[in-house]
Amino acid sequence: MRLVVLGANGRTGKFVLGHALAKNMDVTAVVRSADKAPDLQNENLQVKVGDPCDPVFLASVLHDKDAVISALGGRLPTKAATSVYFRSAASITEAASATGLRRILVTSTALLFPDQTLPGKILRAIVPNVVRSAGRMEDILKTSGLDWTSARPGFLNDTHVATYRAERGSLPEKGTAVSRLALAHFLIDAVDDARTKGAAYGVSQASL
Ligand SMILES: NC(=O)c1ccc[n+]([C@@H]2O[C@H](COP(=O)([O-])OP(=O)(O)OC[C@H]3O[C@@H](n4cnc5c(N)ncnc54)[C@H](OP(=O)(O)O)[C@@H]3O)[C@@H](O)[C@H]2O)c1
Numbered sequence: 001m002r003l004v005v006l007g008a009n010g011r012t013g014k015f016v017l018g019h020a021l022a023k024n025m026d027v028t029a030v031v032r033s034a035d036k037a038p039d040l041q042n043e044n045l046q047v048k049v050g051d052p053c054d055p056v057f058l059a060s061v062l063h064d065k066d067a068v069i070s071a072l073g074g075r076l077p078t079k080a081a082t083s084v085y086f087r088s089a090a091s092i093t094e095a096a097s098a099t100g101l102r103r104i105l106v107t108s109t110a111l112l113f114p115d116q117t118l119p120g121k122i123l124r125a126i127v128p129n130v131v132r133s134a135g136r137m138e139d140i141l142k143t144s145g146l147d148w149t150s151a152r153p154g155f156l157n158d159t160h161v162a163t164y165r166a167e168r169g170s171l172p173e174k175g176t177a178v179s180r181l182a183l184a185h186f187l188i189d190a191v192d193d194a195r196t197k198g199a200a201y202g203v204s205q206a207s208l
Contacts, residue, residue, distance in 0.1 A: 001025045001192060004061055006052045006070040006088065009036040011158065012107060013071035015184030020069075021045060023188060028061060053087040058095035067103035067191050068092060071184075077127040086136035093144040102147045103197075105187050108134045110154040110171045110202055119176075138200060149190050150200040153178045163206035166190075168199050175204020182206070 003020050007013040008029035020027045021042050028046045029038055037047045050057040052072060062068060072088050074081030085108070092104055111124050111131050124131050141148035151166075154176040164182035165172040186203045190196040 004068040007072040012180040055094040082133035085133040089137040089140040171202035
């Protein structure tokens with residue numbers, strides 16, 4: 001598996017990178033500045049510095065790869081910061097179509113599920129840009145004709161727990177939180193699991 005990881009220096013991206021290398025995948029980590037390159041020595045790791053929202057740059061990275069995982073997300077819930085969701089989706093789908101890559105996995109948000117609890121409804125109202133931008137990202141993937149999977153977690157945390165529950169089309173029962181490590185494990189498990197293609201998955205902590 002020749003895998004590209006976007007947002008490889010982010011908190012989830014680092015776990016995706018580490019788990020992919022542990023599984024002996026050939027990994028290309030994309031970061032937007034050289035000082036954010038992973039501090040790892042591994043013969044299966046390459047690093048590319050550039051803008052993941054630039055389809056020309058991205059095509060140069062994707063051209064001989066099998067799959068891309070995006071752990072990109074705005075650091076703030078503003079319109080500008082969250083636009084990375086749909087701007088990168090447009091870039092990924094354009095670059096993938098140009099290079100023949102078909103498999104795309106992204107991190108999104110459980111706030112896109114229609115059946116929200118009261119806290120979910122309140123949160124949707126507090127961070128409308130997150131909801132709109134993630135929705136635009138998924139709409140781009142849905143119409144791309146590519147083999148996409150969207151991981152929709154609830155609250156992310158940094159506990160060292162790798163197990164998870166994942167459900168197609170909904171958040172698992174009482175699954176309001178999940179660790180970034182477990183989210184990374186879901187993404188790597190899903191990358192070559194054909195059953196996960198063409199769908200959004202709710203990803204949550206393993207225990208109720
Ligand atoms: N926090 C939560 O509770 C929560 C809940 C549900 C879903 N999510 C989503 O889950 C995913 C992972 O979250 P996380 O907390 O692990 O992420 P994170 O640590 O904030 O990392 C975000 C990554 O996106 C990159 N990025 C952001 N804006 C960019 C831009 N304009 N151009 C290029 N790169 C950009 C960052 O790069 P730089 O370091 O260069 O900025 C970083 O690599 C994200 O999609 C997030 O939105 C989070």
